[in-house]
Amino acid sequence: MPELHICPKCGGQMEAGFTVEMTNGTFFPTLWIEGEPEPSSWTLTKIKGKLKRPVVTYRCRACGFIESYATKEWTGKFPT
Secondary structure (H helix, E strand, O other), X not given: OOOOEXXXXXXXXXXXXXXXXXXXXXXXXXXXEOOXXXXXXXXXXXOOOOOEEEEEEEEEOOOOXXXXXXXXXXXXXXXO
């Protein structure tokens, strides 16, 4: 059974979802990356070797407030 989240603004029920990043018509789930952003000439931002966590976003069904959390370590495959 999904964990119940209550909106801190209005007390309504929140539902889990995710936000996406889009590049060249491709959609990727948003990731939290440890540390400061470092420029890269090839990928614009270096992420190789850094801890990555998927971001889960909760939206209140009543007022629309959103709240995001970086969850367990990312295990998916993205170009790094």
